[in-house]
Amino acid sequence: MDLNGIERLIAEMTLAEKLGQMTMSPAGSAQTGPVRGEATTEAVRAGAVGSLLNIWGREATERFQKLAVEETRLGIPLFFGVDVLHGHRTVFPIPLAEAGAFDPDLWERTAREAAREAAADGADLTFAPMLDIARDPRWGRMAEGPGEDPLVGARFAAAKVRGFQGGDLAAPASLAATAKHFCCGGAALAGREYAAADLSERAVHEIYLPPFRAAVDAGCAAIMSAFNSVGGVPMTAHVPLLRAWLREKLGFDGVIMSDYAAIEELIDHGVAADRTEAAALALKAGVDIDMVSNVYFSVLPDAVSRGLARIEDIDAAARRILILKMRLGLFDDPYRRTKEARKNSEAAKKLALDAARRAITLLTNDGILPLKENIRRIAVVGPLADAREEMVGPWTLAADPRQCTSILEGLRAALPDREIVHAQGVTIKDDDVSGVGAARALCEDADAVILCVGEAARMSGEAASRAHPGLPGRQRELAEAVLSTGRPVVALLSSGRPLIVPWLAERARALVATWFLGAGAGEAIAEVLIGRFNPTGRLPVTWPRAVGQIPIFFAERPAARPANPTDPFTSKYIDVANEPLFPFGHGLSYAEVKLGNLRLDREEFSAGEKIAVAVEARNLSDRPAQETVFFFARDRVAAAAPPVLELKGWAKVELEPRQTKKLSLTLSAEELSGLDSALEWRLEPGDFDIFAGLSADRRFLLSARLRCR
Ligand code: BGC
Numbered sequence: 001m002d003l004n005g006i007e008r009l010i011a012e013m014t015l016a017e018k019l020g021q022m023t024m025s026p027a028g029s030a031q032t033g034p035v036r037g038e039a040t041t042e043a044v045r046a047g048a049v050g051s052l053l054n055i056w057g058r059e060a061t062e063r064f065q066k067l068a069v070e071e072t073r074l075g076i077p078l079f080f081g082v083d084v085l086h087g088h089r090t091v092f093p094i095p096l097a098e099a100g101a102f103d104p105d106l107w108e109r110t111a112r113e114a115a116r117e118a119a120a121d122g123a124d125l126t127f128a129p130m131l132d133i134a135r136d137p138r139w140g141r142m143a144e145g146p147g148e149d150p151l152v153g154a155r156f157a158a159a160k161v162r163g164f165q166g167g168d169l170a171a172p173a174s175l176a177a178t179a180k181h182f183c184c185g186g187a188a189l190a191g192r193e194y195a196a197a198d199l200s201e202r203a204v205h206e207i208y209l210p211p212f213r214a215a216v217d218a219g220c221a222a223i224m225s226a227f228n229s230v231g232g233v234p235m236t237a238h239v240p241l242l243r244a245w246l247r248e249k250l251g252f253d254g255v256i257m258s259d260y261a262a263i264e265e266l267i268d269h270g271v272a273a274d275r276t277e278a279a280a281l282a283l284k285a286g287v288d289i290d291m292v293s294n295v296y297f298s299v300l301p302d303a304v305s306r307g308l309a310r311i312e313d314i315d316a317a318a319r320r321i322l323i324l325k326m327r328l329g330l331f332d333d334p335y336r337r338t339k340e341a342r343k344n345s346e347a348a349k350k351l352a353l354d355a356a357r358r359a360i361t362l363l364t365n366d367g368i369l370p371l372k373e374n375i376r377r378i379a380v381v382g383p384l385a386d387a388r389e390e391m392v393g394p395w396t397l398a399a400d401p402r403q404c405t406s407i408l409e410g411l412r413a414a415l416p417d418r419e420i421v422h423a424q425g426v427t428i429k430d431d432d433v434s435g436v437g438a439a440r441a442l443c444e445d446a447d448a449v450i451l452c453v454g455e456a457a458r459m460s461g462e463a464a465s466r467a468h469p470g471l472p473g474r475q476r477e478l479a480e481a482v483l484s485t486g487r488p489v490v491a492l493l494s495s496g497r498p499l500i501v502p503w504l505a506e507r508a509r510a511l512v513a514t515w516f517l518g519a520g521a522g523e524a525i526a527e528v529l530i531g532r533f534n535p536t537g538r539l540p541v542t543w544p545r546a547v548g549q550i551p552i553f554f555a556e557r558p559a560a561r562p563a564n565p566t567d568p569f570t571s572k573y574i575d576v577a578n579e580p581l582f583p584f585g586h587g588l589s590y591a592e593v594k595l596g597n598l599r600l601d602r603e604e605f606s607a608g609e610k611i612a613v614a615v616e617a618r619n620l621s622d623r624p625a626q627e628t629v630f631f632f633a634r635d636r637v638a639a640a641a642p643p644v645l646e647l648k649g650w651a652k653v654e655l656e657p658r659q660t661k662k663l664s665l666t667l668s669a670e671e672l673s674g675l676d677s678a679l680e681w682r683l684e685p686g687d688f689d690i691f692a693g694l695s696a697d698r699r700f701l702l703s704a705r706l707r708c709r
Helices: 003-012 015-021 041-045 058-071 095-099 104-120 140-144 150-165 201-208 210-217 239-249 275-285 295-305 311-327 346-359 407-414 436-444 475-483 502-507 518-530
Strands: 023-026 051-053 079-082 176-182 222-225 255-257 361-365 377-381 419-423 448-454 489-494 510-513 593-600 610-619 625-635 646-655 660-668 686-693 702-708
Touching: 003 311, 015 023, 015 295, 015 311, 041 058, 095 104, 095 140, 095 150, 095 346, 104 150, 104 346, 150 176, 150 201, 150 210, 150 646, 176 210, 176 239, 201 210, 210 222, 239 275, 255 311, 275 295, 275 311, 295 311, 346 518, 377 407, 377 436, 407 419, 407 448, 407 518, 419 436, 436 475, 448 475, 475 489, 475 502, 510 518, 593 625, 593 686, 593 702, 610 625, 610 646, 610 686, 610 702, 625 660, 646 660
Parallel strands: 023 051, 051 079, 176 222, 222 255, 377 419, 377 448, 448 489, 489 510
Antiparallel strands: 361 510, 593 610, 610 660, 625 646, 625 686, 686 702
């Protein structure tokens, strides 16, 4: 099939057949939203469906494909779309955790592996990567994305698109990627799922769009519009962002699909009176595929006859979908992805373990970790200690939880010569505290306690907003009881978001963010606890100390009166510090690295030039170190108040004990641009500060000044 063939096909298609191509239906495998009817054999045979979602398995997909190819009038193959957020069969760490590895190569490799597995299971396209910048831990979907920073989001986007799509979309192990959710879901009102995002255009362009631009630049095949509205306009009908920005400005010519039932939900948003108006609005905005609502198929003919929708727009949408199918190689061989049997997944398992290790973030440690030889009896306590199924985390469809190792299993395997005792104490959700006494008793004669607390896997992800993002259920009572024994407690937090537990951070001897790590969870956690692996995870999100600080992030704009401890009339709370519990980029290791000698290769620069930034990293410890160094900038004076810090890049360095190394970063002048009043990126003359640090904690940043001519 080639482009001429597609034009011939379009010329032959009836309106109903075109609308069929624009219809994506569920097929009974996984329910990820309210059920709105499923694709039937008859509908597929009639050409009323162009793609199916969240169905996998060779037999199931091939059965539908056969119907489409052999029994429809034109024989146009279906494509199958599946959510593959952090692995398909093999589970990798949730994206938020993986983001904390700050390693684009890892991000790409896990996507590649996931694509290979999902393709062998019949998928042609994945509804990933999820690129919502998120600065509000109440919002459960923070778990699915790259965290708070647009640059991290952009690099994550590019890596994931490369990983899923490979070099050739038609290759049997490649999937089309879908950058989602376009856009601003992370800014949902008060962190409440599906709520409106009412924010400035500047914020949209500065914070939420860069990852999507990067996805488009990387050749992303599809984009999913978000459920929410932005500035009063639902994203499913957002002409300025979908048509003017994405299509016209960026030149995106791939497929845009709605989110699940989102076209029909334009009625709930209050911008469409009925299904016909809803369909017409979405089409006008450039949404090619109707996921689940089935309004395009049922009412667009009516909209066309009422003059609400244009046939040219329908043709353009059908054309983009057929081109995607062509690029996926489906016209040449609709069964190309399922031909090869699924490969032995040993390599995937290894990769999952490696990713899990690298995502674990050591938040505090008074020296109790790594666990020493004299710790002989270890009490492993809490509802997440022996909970394989929770290690999977939210949003996997095809993963078998039995592949995960629990924390208890991981520790027992890693420390066969120690006495390891276990008690659950409480469950995550129930109110029953009858097990607390026994758990406490178990801890009393332990040399150390590993307290495993946090969220259940499904307490983050979609439709999992939390007004109290702390420890759910009665886990705090368990924690207090265990802490009251006076035994050294290492607290492990399993979660899809930062949990607000300042009291635990204060009283535990060490606090570790273990997120949801997937297949390698238990083993990776044990390796970190015993020091076999020196932790490398760094926070991709600011970790608040109080719900009232939310939204919280490092790139805020200056206050009219910046906080000053000695002046009450400055920007601060009277009941809590402004500072987060842990800043973006924070993460300890068992080594100690210090930065010094930040140097720039020039004092002035102009547009088009490059700036070399160098800094020295010194390992002060007797252990090898692996550090991540962050580089930030601040425009001193600009037309629009510039953020107090903006991330410009990061570098990783490995140091032998006591070794010092120089690390460098090259910045192009344009990377110091800001958005001007027309929301175009522009370099403004004047002074800039360049910073280097091990986190975004401004107290510890090295800085150097530079002038733009
Ligand atoms: C989610 C999407 C997902 C889709 C299909 C929706 O509810 O918002 O992220 O891709 O369902 O499962």
